[in-house]
Amino acid sequence: MAEKPRKTGRQGTREQLLDVALALFNERGSADVTTNQIAEAAGRSPGNLYYHFRDREEIVRNLFSRLVGRWAEVYALPEGRAPDLSDIERMLAGNFAALWEYRFIYRDLPTLLHRDEIFRRAYAETRAAGFANFRKLLAYFAEAGLIHPPASGEDAEELASLLWLIGDYWLPFVEAGNDDLTKQKLEQGIALFRRVLKPYLRT
Amino acid sequence: MAEKPRKTGRQGTREQLLDVALALFNERGSADVTTNQIAEAAGRSPGNLYYHFRDREEIVRNLFSRLVGRWAEVYALPEGRAPDLSDIERMLAGNFAALWEYRFIYRDLPTLLHRDEIFRRAYAETRAAGFANFRKLLAYFAEAGLIHPPASGEDAEELASLLWLIGDYWLPFVEAGNDDLTKQKLEQGIALFRRVLKPYLRT
DNA sequence: TTTGGTCTGGAGTAAATACTCTAAACGGTG
DNA sequence: CACCGTTTAGAGTATTTACTCCAGACCAAA
Secondary structure: OOOOOOOOOOOOHHHHHHHHHHHHHHHHOHHHOOHHHHHHHOOOOHHHHHHHOOOHHHHHHHHHHHHHHHHHHHOOOOOOOOOOHHHHHHHHHHHHHHHHHOHHHHHOHHHHHHHOHHHHHHHHHHHHHHHHHHHHHHHHHHHOOOEOOOOOHHHHHHHHHHHHHHHHHHHHHHHHOOOOOOHHHHHHHHHHHHHHHHHHEOO | OOOOOOOOOOOOHHHHHHHHHHHHHHHHOHHHOOHHHHHHHOOOOHHHHHHHOOOHHHHHHHHHHHHHHHHHHHOOOOOOOOOOHHHHHHHHHHHHHHHHHOHHHHHOHHHHHHHOHHHHHHHHHHHHHHHHHHHHHHHHHHHOOOEOOOOOHHHHHHHHHHHHHHHHHHHHHHHHOOOOOOHHHHHHHHHHHHHHHHHHEOO
16 A cells, blocks of 8 residues: 555666657557567566556556656746746747657557547547646736737637647658658757747747 | 459449548548458458458558549649639648548558558658649749748748648647547638748738 | 459458466565 | 565467458450
8 A cells, every 4th residue: 555665766667667668659659569569678577567557558648647747847837937938948849858758649649549538538638728728828928028919819729729730740740751850850840839939929 | 454444334343442441441540440341341352352452551552642643633733824812722622621531641640651661652752742842833823923932942941841731730630639520620720721821922 | 155364252361469367476564 | 484465477368350262253255
């Protein structure tokens, strides 16, 4: 019943399995990685893997939870001071860094959603919360005088959709182009963000 | 050795299998449709399916070829007259209609690319040709006085990327949101296109 | 009618893989 | 040490599925 039973001070097996799974998923696509391969790459047995995870999908869900956690950090508003331009930059960079770290998720999103009802719900919830948070951010930034507020609610909605679309799919888009995914490509994604945001930025 | 041996005037088995496969792929995702299911849904035997197609991937490739054909029609420039605004509208609508018709392709793109070297090459070729064609279209439209030309080559490149991204991934994006894919949602995709193009349109 | 290519059916197979089962090792506690 | 819940190994299985194989139907031409 202990909160986190660890026999040593080292990282637990469960987390280690997640790390290995993430690396393999990112490298070869989640569909082409078997649970046995994950176990083997982690130096564990299949049985052990299934002791820690009920099924394959639970692994994916846990990795998605990690990504959600990253986002929460990235999009946290500064405490005790008004937001400034550097916060926007930090959010942009952090967002893409997180997506890069968990890139298999958006690469394989339709398949993952299709295969797992629970994940589907978690994703939908996250997405809804993200949209709501985006509206709040816009309001904050407008209040702080950083941006012009969108012309209308509909305009804000459309802006959010477009930014969200870029965020989710820029990496898959580049990968589909066969180009190796360099730092420069990440920068281009951020550039697209800026381009779309530009009309709203106060100079 | 005859060009198209058809025992009757009806549609050939091969085309029929492709139609059925497309419907199933769109409905349930290409990964969740077995070759046997395709055959059965078409009222054919597995053996017959494999008489017409070397393997599963050849089916996908053929469907992609169809999509490419559709695009060629959609983006054909009018003959004997200068292009006008209605041509742009036709291209936008046609583009999304085609993507809708073959929506499984972009929904499952990363997986498909990963699984089939030949498809990967075909896709890369199509994409490169599409980008080149986009540049040509921009030039035509600028020449016809419909749009302001992009500020620079880099600007045009970025614009093309953004439009391409929206085109490819708007449908998967909406589907991921769990919303049923209505006509209205398609319209919103077109609206995003317009929004991005707006700064270039001559009023 | 015979011939020969094209097309079709359908049973069957080999391989892959998510997951199970059981025995045993471990490690903290009394 | 003895006990017991937690963790681990690893062989094994049930199932799925892409694909094969071959017998035979069809059809046009000779």
